[in-house]
Amino acid sequence: MNSISQRAMRAWVGLGPRFLPFADAASAGVPLSRLLRLSLVQVSVGMSLVLMVGTLNRVMIVELGISAALVATMIALPVLFAPFRVLIGQSSDTHVSVLGWKRVPFLFNGTMVQFGGLALMPFALLVLSGGGAAKDYPVWIGQAAAALSFLLVGAGVHTTQTVALALATDLTRDDRRPKVVGLMYVMLLVGTIASALTFGYLLEEFTPGRLIQVIQGTAVVTIVLNGIALWKQEGLKRMTAAELAAPQPRFRHSFGRYMQGKAARRRLVAVGLGTMAFGMQDVLLEPYGGEILGLSVADTTKLTAALAGGGLIGFAAASHVLSRGADAFAIAGLGTLVGILGFAGVIAAAPAGSPMLFAAGVIVIGAGGGLFGHGTLTAAMNHAPEGQAGLALGAWGAIQATAAGLGIALGGILRDVAMSMGALEGLGAARGYMIVYATEIVLLLATFAAMSSLFRRAGNQSSRG
Amino acid sequence: MDSLDDPNRVWPTGLTIKESEALHRHVIDGARVFFAISLFAHILVYIYSPWLK
Structure with a gap:
């Protein structure tokens, strides 16, 4: 160790514990x-x-x-x-x-x-x-x-x-x-x-x-x-020296053990499908409002705020119900159903020519997404096997972030493909968006189906899985 | 301050020498990252707007 490091080390060891980044071990809770x-x-x-x-x-x-x-x-x-x-x-x-x-x-x-x-x-x-x-x-x-x-x-x-x-x-x-x-x-x-x-x-x-x-x-x-x-x-x-020298499990072994956990694969599939369903409309929201319903730029910007506001309502509701002991999967499942309702409202807004119905649909989609996100993350935390919290949260985040990215890309591609298909011309300029929103409803139904057996599991056994 | 040679001594921080070395390593690694980033950033700035010309 060189002399500058030596001097820095003296400074470290001479400091009071107050100045070091360690938690106070005495604190309860x-x-x-x-x-x-x-x-x-x-x-x-x-x-x-x-x-x-x-x-x-x-x-x-x-x-x-x-x-x-x-x-x-x-x-x-x-x-x-x-x-x-x-x-x-x-x-x-x-x-x-x-x-x-x-x-x-x-x-x-x-x-x-x-x-x-x-x-x-x-x-x-x-x-x-x-x-x-x-x-x-x-x-x-x-x-x-x-x-x-x-x-x-x-x-x-x-x-x-x-x-x-x-x-x-x-x-x-x-x-x-x-x-x-x-x-x-x-x-x-x-x-x-x-x-x-x-x-x-x-x-x-x-x-x-x-x-x-x-x-x-x-x-x-x-x-x-x-x-x-x-x-x-x-x-x-x-x-202890033994703890420091102990061999650590390899990734493949840890991941294999995690995936053998109760319904781990099904949980991840549900997170992926649901996140993709909610994510597909992200970049289409504002163009749909502008192009189909003739809203101004200022109004379409408010739509993004409405989606975020709906999300907040969803998080608040999920926090409230889950902290009173509700099943996290059931809340996530409820989120998918709320989302389906929201997408149906958004689809109906075009033929009805109603920006109000569209705005209401967007808020409901936001709330559904909030319930779904909160429910699946709480479930990921509560069902994380002992000593594998990082892996469980990593798996949740990996699926969630990848699906959200894929969803956004797929939403745009699907709209453009549908717009170029002559067979759907009868639906007018809204057809590209309709196809995307309809796909999202189908994906949410698939998510609900994938999760439904998890409700039963959670109902039968309340212990950590 | 005494020498840093006694491996079992606990210092006023509550840290042993080994532990403070581990903490110090994080600081040094951070400084290295800072250095590498600033070097790369300077090269990019030079490409965009060369100085001493």
Whole structure:
């Protein structure tokens, strides 16, 4: 060890415990303030997601003049990292450290990766747009740099979210989990909405300098929020030499054991189908309102807010009912039925020419999605086998994020294919959307069918599965 | 402060030397990541708007 490290080490060991990031071992139960701090990870996740999918999507196409196909590819890149959530979750379950930490190192590393991606991103985008002196350099430099920055942010988001949810599972008992899940969802929504408004305001007068300030500012806020979130969350746990040297289970073995659990496969299929069903309409909502119902841009923007508002109603209702002991699968199943009702309303809005019916349908879809998301996440936490919380939450997140990404892509493709099919011309301009909404109803019915046997299981046995 | 040689001594933090080394490693790894990112960011900035020209 060199002399600077030696000196730094002296500083570490001389500090009081107050200044070190270990939880107070004496505290009984986990106070709300600690869970609130942990949920700040979700705010930074929401911030990064809205930046990539919303704000930069527009900035890259309109202000930087990058081709829409390239922009779509960049935005899709983080989804490629979603399946690795299972691996991240399993690694955090089996992580061995002298400090006894399992989750905090992953939160720290994930935060650093997310920060790195955001710190590079504005420069990468400016080079990608061929601005300044960048036009004298090969095109691939900008493309590779932008792809790397999006991948890094995606990797960071998937890591921090998976591990934060696993940590929340570690910290709370079964009966408090519905409230924690509600808190986590609400904080994600808060991060998304607040940062969408802030980015919109800050980038109103676009300059390259402002772009750098906004994205790098996001990077700094990410470090600060996640730093506050991980502070004193895990206690110092002395490991014996035998514990440190013990061989850890391999991923394949752990995953195999998890999949052998009661109805694990069926649960994951249901999460995938349901999330895809709810996700397909995400990017079609505003064009449907504008193109078919003739709503203005201001009105269609309100639709997105209505969807989020419906989601909040769903989370609140699910938190309320689940914390009183309701079955999480039954609530998720109820969410699919509510969703079907909402999609039926949205389909009926076009022939009826009723924007009100459309808005009501959107709110109901939001509520259904909220109930479904809350129910499946609570179930994933409560049914996580002992010592496999990270793997269980990783599997839930991997399926959920991949299905949401696939759903958005499929929604757009399905609409375009239906629009080009002559046989459906009788349905008018709405036919593309109708096909998508009808497909979503079918998918939700399939989800309900896949989940129905889980209600019975939950009804027959209330023990952890 | 005494030397850092005694492996079993618990310091005012409640940490042993091994434990504080593990904590220190996280700090060093973070600093390395910061360095790599800033290096790469500087290259990109130079491509976009070269300085000293």
